[in-house]
Amino acid sequence: MLVGGGGQPARAVGAGAAGGRPLIITEDPLLLDDLLRLCAAAGAEPHVRHAVPGQSGTGGVGGAEEVRGGVGWESAPLVLVGDDAARRVRGAPRRDGVFLVGRELDDPLVWQRAVEIGAEEVLRLPDAESRLVDRIADVVEGAGKPALAVGVIGGSGGAGASTLACALAIRAARAGERTILIDGDPLGGGMDVLLGGEGAEGLRWPDFAGSRGRVGAGALEESLPELHALRVLSWDRGERVVVPPAAMRSVLAAARRRGGVVVVDLPRRVDEAVAEVLAQLDLVLMVVPGELRSVAAAGRVAAGVRMVARDVRVVVRGRCPGGLDAETVAGLLGVPLAGELPVELGLPGRVAEGEPPGAQRRGALARFCDGFWQRALGAAPGVPA
Numbered sequence: 001m002l003v004g005g006g007g008q009p010a011r012a013v014g015a016g017a018a019g020g021r022p023l024i025i026t027e028d029p030l031l032l033d034d035l036l037r038l039c040a041a042a043g044a045e046p047h048v049r050h051a052v053p054g055q056s057g058t059g060g061v062g063g064a065e066e067v068r069g070g071v072g073w074e075s076a077p078l079v080l081v082g083d084d085a086a087r088r089v090r091g092a093p094r095r096d097g098v099f100l101v102g103r104e105l106d107d108p109l110v111w112q113r114a115v116e117i118g119a120e121e122v123l124r125l126p127d128a129e130s131r132l133v134d135r136i137a138d139v140v141e142g143a144g145k146p147a148l149a150v151g152v153i154g155g156s157g158g159a160g161a162s163t164l165a166c167a168l169a170i171r172a173a174r175a176g177e178r179t180i181l182i183d184g185d186p187l188g189g190g191m192d193v194l195l196g197g198e199g200a201e202g203l204r205w206p207d208f209a210g211s212r213g214r215v216g217a218g219a220l221e222e223s224l225p226e227l228h229a230l231r232v233l234s235w236d237r238g239e240r241v242v243v244p245p246a247a248m249r250s251v252l253a254a255a256r257r258r259g260g261v262v263v264v265d266l267p268r269r270v271d272e273a274v275a276e277v278l279a280q281l282d283l284v285l286m287v288v289p290g291e292l293r294s295v296a297a298a299g300r301v302a303a304g305v306r307m308v309a310r311d312v313r314v315v316v317r318g319r320c321p322g323g324l325d326a327e328t329v330a331g332l333l334g335v336p337l338a339g340e341l342p343v344e345l346g347l348p349g350r351v352a353e354g355e356p357p358g359a360q361r362r363g364a365l366a367r368f369c370d371g372f373w374q375r376a377l378g379a380a381p382g383v384p385a
Helices: 029-041 082-089 110-117 128-139 161-174 217-225 245-256 273-279 292-306 326-333 349-350 363-376
Strands: 021-025 047-051 079-082 100-102 119-122 148-154 179-183 228-232 261-266 281-291 311-317 337-341
Touching: 021 029, 029 079, 029 100, 029 128, 079 082, 082 100, 082 110, 100 128, 110 119, 110 337, 128 281, 148 161, 148 245, 148 273, 148 292, 161 179, 161 261, 161 281, 179 245, 217 245, 217 326, 245 261, 245 273, 261 273, 281 292, 281 326, 292 311, 292 326, 311 326, 326 337, 337 363
Parallel strands: 021 047, 021 079, 079 100, 100 119, 148 261, 148 281, 179 228, 179 261, 281 311, 311 337
Antiparallel strands: none
């Protein structure tokens, strides 16, 4: 679903997909209703097995027996066992992805039953509903390694952060990476405009302002405008300039869930919503022109960003006549140097004519971005060389 955990569903994602349907084993009608509701919130259509009293061992639920639809204990991607049915599946083969679920789990023997069936966790409803929805949705969406998430922020006004963010996304997409570009700055004019796609069909930030709980990764990606082989989440031309922190957190988490690359263009202020974004980023690139006034401004920006972000590095853009070199800028800021970005002649004119930044393969901006991705994607997330 596009919005789970209390929001209005936009559409189901992956329901009924091969290999994406969890197995529920319980005879408790109230617990079954809860589990069916949580599966629906995660966009999953489960198989249901009513355990039969007296069944156990390899001849029962835990054996090679297949339930309707061809999914059984061993073939289901996720198995949710009601506490009422735990004793009857003790003979099941050990496997990953088994959860013991109940509404009243104060019985101290519940942990013994969990060990007997090889459960990964014991989940008590309603406390663990959010956790369970996440696990079910991971199965539906085939969650794997999360995307490398890179934020770009200007150390001073007019530093060129949006231009770099756009170019990074363009180069990643042209290198074959699944790429989502997120416009985190409501006052920046719109990344869709920079990409020449302000009229493209798709959802914008205001459409997600009411999102609560988990946002479906597949539905998010399919709902966004596709421009230059990447997906873009930008702002519309309306009056809304604020997205609640919870919506920011949910949307960025969904964008990361399918892997690839996520690039976020960040505003220079660090409010609660921006802090939610910074906490999920692997790396923040701060763009700073090589002159003293810009470095002074960047010092204040860096102080705020470093309170939340795990890894902040500086990109020094150009060198003014008599200005500071890249190593000096990084030293003054006390931030590691990510690289020096030369000024690309003719870029503003080409952008004004509709060519997105980074489109010129031999341009200085594209070369910088290609080199960055070669290093970043070859290293552990958050530790680009």
